[in-house]
Amino acid sequence: MESRVITITSGKGGVGKTTTTANIGTALALQGKRVAVVDSDIGLRNLDAILGLENRIVYDLVDVVEGQCRLRQALIKDKRLPDLYLLPAAQTRDKNAVNSVQMEQLCQQLRAEFDFVLIDSPAGIEQGFRNAIVGADEIIIVANPEMASVRDADRIIGLVEAAGKPEPRLILNRLRAEMARRGDMMDVADVLEVLGVDLLGIVPEDEMIIVATNKGEPIVFEKRSRAGRAFLHAAQRIMGEEVPLDEVTEVPSLLERLRRLVGFGPALAEKRVRS
Amino acid sequence: MGIFDFITGRKKPTPGELAKERLKVALVQDRMKVNPELLELIKSDLLTAISRRLDVDEQHVEIRLAREDHWDKLKAEVPIKRQKISFEWDPPAHTTAVTGLRGKVTVEVEKDDESEP
Ligand SMILES: Nc1ncnc2c1ncn2[C@@H]1O[C@H](COP(=O)(O)OP(=O)(O)OP(=O)(O)O)[C@@H](O)[C@H]1O
Ligand SMILES: [Mg+2]
Numbered sequence: 284m285e286s287r288v289i290t291i292t293s294g295k296g297g298v299g300k301t302t303t304t305a306n307i308g309t310a311l312a313l314q315g316k317r318v319a320v321v322d323s324d325i326g327l328r329n330l331d332a333i334l335g336l337e338n339r340i341v342y343d344l345v346d347v348v349e350g351q352c353r354l355r356q357a358l359i360k361d362k363r364l365p366d367l368y369l370l371p372a373a374q375t376r377d378k379n380a381v382n383s384v385q386m387e388q389l390c391q392q393l394r395a396e397f398d399f400v401l402i403d404s405p406a407g408i409e410q411g412f413r414n415a416i417v418g419a420d421e422i423i424i425v426a427n428p429e430m431a432s433v434r435d436a437d438r439i440i441g442l443v444e445a446a447g448k449p450e451p452r453l454i455l456n457r458l459r460a461e462m463a464r465r466g467d468m469m470d471v472a473d474v475l476e477v478l479g480v481d482l483l484g485i486v487p488e489d490e491m492i493i494v495a496t497n498k499g500e501p502i503v504f505e506k507r508s509r510a511g512r513a514f515l516h517a518a519q520r521i522m523g524e525e526v527p528l529d530e531v532t533e534v535p536s537l538l539e540r541l542r543r544l545v546g547f548g549p550a551l552a553e554k555r556v557r558s
Numbered sequence: 559m560g561i562f563d564f565i566t567g568r569k570k571p572t573p574g575e576l577a578k579e580r581l582k583v584a585l586v587q588d589r590m591k592v593n594p595e596l597l598e599l600i601k602s603d604l605l606t607a608i609s610r611r612l613d614v615d616e617q618h619v620e621i622r623l624a625r626e627d628h629w630d631k632l633k634a635e636v637p638i639k640r641q642k643i644s645f646e647w648d649p650p651a652h653t654t655a656v657t658g659l660r661g662k663v664t665v666e667v668e669k670d671d672e673s674e675p
Binding site: 429430433434437438441463465466467468469470473476477 | 572573574575577578580581582584585588589593
């Protein structure tokens, strides 16, 4: 299988890039793909904590790039999934410790080992962002349905296209369907109309994400979580499966809620067992 | 807009609609700003058109986007080089009725010496 390098970026900070990278990466690995998630936010290491791997780090991305260690030595194997690996960011280094050429070479090296390489981009539009997209085949933009985030996303879309990359796809994160229905915030359709890109997924606002983050366990493992299922669906779409976009319209029926409570969750439960 | 909104006049927009409208306006401006190549293209198109009729000072042409009176406006400042402007008035063939305007037109521009750079 051709290896795919996918960068997750946003412009604005704090909209859910790292959460998206961790969860889509985990979901792809749950489906049996060999996945590397790369934290390219040098100086602000985060992805390791969301995956619960923060105390296993020995070497990091900058060490690999500078030749202090081999790529395999720096890759951290996930606790739960045999085919998921993390390449952590350097914590004590400057953002400009790595250049675009080095980053592109690193992507090439990772391609040889993995089906999917997911790169978690830092916020902003400076060198760190450019490094994150330089080796990517595809770009995923994460945005929240609010003005500042969508505006930055638009800016990023322009920069991604100027860099000669294909049109990015959008993960709309932290949607509050009830508020959108009341007209108190922008709706999915509004954001899509304004940005004019394809939708990869809609992730609802979900308190369970905070709990999951605290436990160091990606939300896709939590079968009662709608955000978890949304990330799983996004991963399935990345693999080319047709999954209906029902994340918004779907209001869980009482029966369904009960069912999930007792643990007869749909798709996810089975997939977890199979892996 | 529903029939009720139609009778009562314009409905007050919801916060969501307001955000979307504000966003659209901001994006028109952002997109032009981050896309100076487009402005350059428009500028050269304009200059090609205008300089067929007027001798303009291409070095000092300024073109930008502004928002005024609820409209996004493309504003162009095109300084004219020569004080005496002459051009051929050349109506297309299908306007033969306006024979009175055919021919050479010369405009004399009075120059105020102090206002020139
Ligand atoms: N769908 C969601 N529902 C609730 N909370 C969320 C959701 N998505 C993300 N968050 C929370 O938002 C915060 C920021 O998320 P995250 O760190 O993934 O953003 P980021 O874009 O990577 O930020 P940075 O720009 O700082 O790297 C985290 O506390 C995370 O738990
Ligand atoms: Mg992050």
